[in-house]
Amino acid sequence: QSVLTQPPSVSGAPGQRVTISCTGSSSNIGAGYDVHWYQQLPGTAPKLLIYGTNNRPSGVPDRFSGSKSGTSASLAISGLQAEDEADYYCLSHDSSLIEYVFGTGTKVTVL
Amino acid sequence: EVQLVESGGGLVQPGRSLRLSCTASGFTFGDYSMRWLRQAPGKGLESVGFIRRKAEGGTTEYAASVKGRFTISRDDSKSIAYLQMNSLKTEDTAVYYCSREVLEMGVSGKWFDPWGQGTLVTVSS
Numbered sequence: 001q002s003v004l005t006q007p008p009s010v011s012g013a014p015g016q017r018v019t020i021s022c023t024g025s026s027s028n029i030g031a032g033y034d035v036h037w038y039q040q041l042p043g044t045a046p047k048l049l050i051y052g053t054n055n056r057p058s059g060v061p062d063r064f065s066g067s068k069s070g071t072s073a074s075l076a077i078s079g080l081q082a083e084d085e086a087d088y089y090c091l092s093h094d095s096s097l098i099e100y101v102f103g104t105g106t107k108v109t110v111l
Numbered sequence: 112e113v114q115l116v117e118s119g120g121g122l123v124q125p126g127r128s129l130r131l132s133c134t135a136s137g138f139t140f141g142d143y144s145m146r147w148l149r150q151a152p153g154k155g156l157e158s159v160g161f162i163r164r165k166a167e168g169g170t171t172e173y174a175a176s177v178k179g180r181f182t183i184s185r186d187d188s189k190s191i192a193y194l195q196m197n198s199l200k201t202e203d204t205a206v207y208y209c210s211r212e213v214l215e216m217g218v219s220g221k222w223f224d225p226w227g228q229g230t231l232v233t234v235s236s
Contacts, residue, residue, distance in 0.1 A: 002155065036222040045228055047225075048223075048224040052215070091222060093219075099158065100221065101158075
């Protein structure tokens, strides 16, 4: 059972804005550790989408943005496109487990 | 281009062994700690373990679910990381990925980038 909880699914129409939450605790996100986000398209390996809570690697569209507050973090996708349909995972460090942990994953569906 | 390529997956019977390889290119392999991760069919991502770079001792850490059965090693001269899997169980069936650990000033905590394409390990009789 993961210590980072995400909603199983979110959906939106093309052009809309959706957000994915990643809820942790005082031993991970709340302890000040940054959150990283991955996008996994069907049948492919995870790809880094956001690092250090709100930084985009080169090549990632600025439609993707990250933030965090307290013990939670969020990934926002604005101007939703059909190609954004994928699974999304958050990642952070947990000081109690002394390990890096992934969120439970969220499937984004474009209606 | 930074690239990781896994190999060695396949079908194996419970209790048997398998060794996976992760061949790196496009960066100085010895400067990075390397991690193995897996994803069971239809499930989420799980860290299997990692090996520190030589400058940090080259030591290893493992998830509780594989500790004592799996061993990670590295050959910096060949830019390859290995995952030796012994006493395999049906629950080890997954796509196995390797990744590079990245750490930057100003960011609290590492992330894993890039990931290889993955290699499927199926444990079944």
